[in-house]
Amino acid sequence: MSSAPFRDLNALTPGGDGTFQAHIDPIWTIGPKVHGGSMMSLCAAAARARLVDDGGAGDLARVQPLAVGANYLAAPDPGEVTLSTTVRKRGKQVSFVDVELRQGDRVAVHASVTLGVPDAGEPHYSVDHALAQLPVEPPADAVILTPDHPMGQIVHVAQGCDMRVDGTSAHFLAGNQGEPEVRMWVRPRADDENDPDTAALFAIMTGDISAPVTMNRGMFGWAPTVQLTTYLRRQPAPGWLRVMASSTVLGSAWFEEDHTVLDSTGAIVVQSRQLAMIPR
Template sequence: MGRFGEATAVERAGDGRYQADLDQGFGFAEALNGGYLMAVLARAAVDASPHDHPISTAASFLRVAKPGPAEVLVEPRKSGRTAAMSRVTLVQAGEPVVDALITTGTLETGLEPHWTGEAPPAMPAPDECSTFASGKDDRGFADNVEMLFDPATMGWLDGQPSGRLEARAWFRLPGYGNDGCALALAVDALPPVVLNVGAKGWAPTVELTWHMRAVPAPGRLAVHGGGRLVAGGWFDEEVEVWDSAGRLVAQSRQLARVGRGLT
């Protein structure tokens, strides 16, 4: 299962109730990554569903989730032949932390699309990309999620942001394959695109909606992030995830707060 599989595991504790142990290795300092939290919710939603895949998730992030014990509550809203819908809530210390509406369905493996739009520009080869490995013993997000970043979108690290809302990277989870839970993490794994227009620091997600469009092929995933507007302390971020077979397998849009550096 790899560390990610263990970190997103849920244990049924009753009708619509699951226990989880949130892993600090998928966060930054004490704040856990939103995509990781959505993967935990997806794991519970699929377990409680007759269907195999989390095809649509609309998540509101109410509080900062901390490492340690948590409860996941799954409240069915509809169950049908092609889709089931549930309200799924992550709870810590008696308070809701993430509240989501998750729709599950079953996607055919290897299904070719009837039509698809233009693919994004090609990524540089992995050996031409840069990493964020920390090299520390307390292995954090950068060491548990293998990401190789397009150098053209990383100028903000050297005080030379590109001036565009953008981020791109290759994505892979060591010891774990590509599935719906991996995609939940992938859509929220990039550095905030707003860093490339001068923002600094943490950019907390307020709401994120993502869709699983296909079962991904094995291999690295190409994650492309962009956006449309920064205004009034808010920005949007749109992400597409493409697999090694050249198929669009996930897409997302989130609304987040701007960190420091912009007025």
């Protein structure tokens, strides 16, 4: 396997007129279909590439996708995809780019990407998040998602990065039920982590990395994401990312799932919320 599988995922070939070609490897799937967070990172990469290609205003070396709002119209298979971009605004501090990810003639994702320079330094105000109580590095009893693990056989994304699950939160792994909250640790491969642009895109992807929290309530099966909005708050520091996925309302048809991601320094680097469908 490549030493930088996530960088490979986000490798774009310009096609002219603001379009890019990309290839999605089968490891970036959940079951047979492409992982939603991986498609979001591709849309973010295309938006940034378009801005860089056009020589937009501002310090492009530091510009990253700050917010990505994605609507999922179809579930594509791994393979070739086309990304079409439209610049809505180039600003000194904030720019906006629309992206459509297509496979063949079918649009799979429509995303609006806000680009700018992420926060750095000490915040004016912050509140300690419960996720900060999770050890910075996964302990020995964390569940390692290997390709042979029952969950790893479905979450193929674990083949492209290191994923460990807090077994005390993932009750479904032991056949039990509990609160709709799952905690885990995720880390990109070394060559992906060492590339700042890839590390930022990887952090965005982790805003959709957890198995559906509905599984903790005994509801298994595909929980398709309909809309997902992710914020990149700052550039992640090297090391493990701590992730918490949770929900407050599991309705009869719909549920929301929030992700919070902390880096090794304890800083919040990603926040996301998605609207998804209850598994049937």
